[in-house]
Amino acid sequence: MSFVFKNFGYKLTAILMALTTWYLIQGREVLEINRKLLITVITPDGYGIKQRNTHIRDITLSGPRVLISQFDDQPIPAIVKLNDATTGRRRVRLTRDNIDQLISNQIKLIIHEPYINIKFGKINTKKVSIKEVLRGSPKKGFFVKSVSIEPEFATLSGLNSNLKNIKEALTDTIDISGMDKNEVLEVGLVNPGVKTGNIFPQKVSVKISIDKSKVNKVFKSIPVEILSADYLSKVEPNTVSVVLQGLSKTLDFIEKDDIKASIDLRNVQPGQYRLEVQAKIPPDTVLIETKPKKIQVVVDKRRVR
Numbered sequence: 001m002s003f004v005f006k007n008f009g010y011k012l013t014a015i016l017m018a019l020t021t022w023y024l025i026q027g028r029e030v031l032e033i034n035r036k037l038l039i040t041v042i043t044p045d046g047y048g049i050k051q052r053n054t055h056i057r058d059i060t061l062s063g064p065r066v067l068i069s070q071f072d073d074q075p076i077p078a079i080v081k082l083n084d085a086t087t088g089r090r091r092v093r094l095t096r097d098n099i100d101q102l103i104s105n106q107i108k109l110i111i112h113e114p115y116i117n118i119k120f121g122k123i124n125t126k127k128v129s130i131k132e133v134l135r136g137s138p139k140k141g142f143f144v145k146s147v148s149i150e151p152e153f154a155t156l157s158g159l160n161s162n163l164k165n166i167k168e169a170l171t172d173t174i175d176i177s178g179m180d181k182n183e184v185l186e187v188g189l190v191n192p193g194v195k196t197g198n199i200f201p202q203k204v205s206v207k208i209s210i211d212k213s214k215v216n217k218v219f220k221s222i223p224v225e226i227l228s229a230d231y232l233s234k235v236e237p238n239t240v241s242v243v244l245q246g247l248s249k250t251l252d253f254i255e256k257d258d259i260k261a262s263i264d265l266r267n268v269q270p271g272q273y274r275l276e277v278q279a280k281i282p283p284d285t286v287l288i289e290t291k292p293k294k295i296q297v298v299v300d301k302r303r304v305r
Helices: 008-028
Strands: 030-042 047-049 054-064 076-081 088-093 108-111 115-122 124-135 142-150 153-158 168-175 183-190 203-212 215-227 231-236 239-246 260-264 271-276 278-280 286-291 294-303
Touching: 030 115, 124 142, 124 183, 168 203, 215 231, 239 260
Parallel strands: 030 076, 124 168, 215 260
Antiparallel strands: 030 054, 047 115, 054 108, 088 115, 124 153, 142 203, 168 183, 183 203, 215 239, 231 294, 239 286, 260 278, 271 294
16 A cells, blocks of 8 residues: 555546546547538518528538537537528528527538529419318218318418419318218318428318218109190199108108109190299208209190180
């Protein structure tokens, strides 16, 4: 133990001098690294660029190890500020002044492809309609009766060159799989173009009306009745087919006798005519058509007794 503490002050001084020498040598050692430069373009208020606002460039940094070691593997941020409002195409050269992190002039910087091309212009607005995007199908036996969106229009902002071809804004995809009742949903809007500025509103209210599926059914050989004739008359053909729409369970219980087809000849004088057939149908059904729609009518000169 006496050996350890013998001339201890000289030994401690020697160790400190060695560490200092090692630190100075390490600090002066030149180190070179390659990194990515993440460039953000900032425009004055009310102006924008046609391309994306961020760009990537490869850079090489070299300098003393002690300074270079501060950079990790992440991209190094850089900022390009367009301070004046002169619009048009610009070619901007990148320098170390764009990189706040390069605080020491002892670091040598090489920017590979040091120029970025920018198309600079004034921001405008455009009003477009909003269209829903649906995926899937309602529950079996149901269908989408209607879709309404509130508000109906969105306002886009961006350069004219970005806005001119945009006709509508789309909602996020709405999954209607298995729906069997009306729904009101808050849905986001998809920006119609990645190069467009902002979209307002960012969310809309979508009302989806779901109804039971309806089917068509044909009822054949329905007799045509002549109503209110002052003269003897006949029709050709004397039967028609009637197409009704409704729920399956409703149409299944309808008989031919529940449907009335007629021609009204009130105040019709003798002669030949093509007149439209009128149909009286059961409740909860919709008349789609009569076949034929018009029939031949012959009104005699002899009066009805």
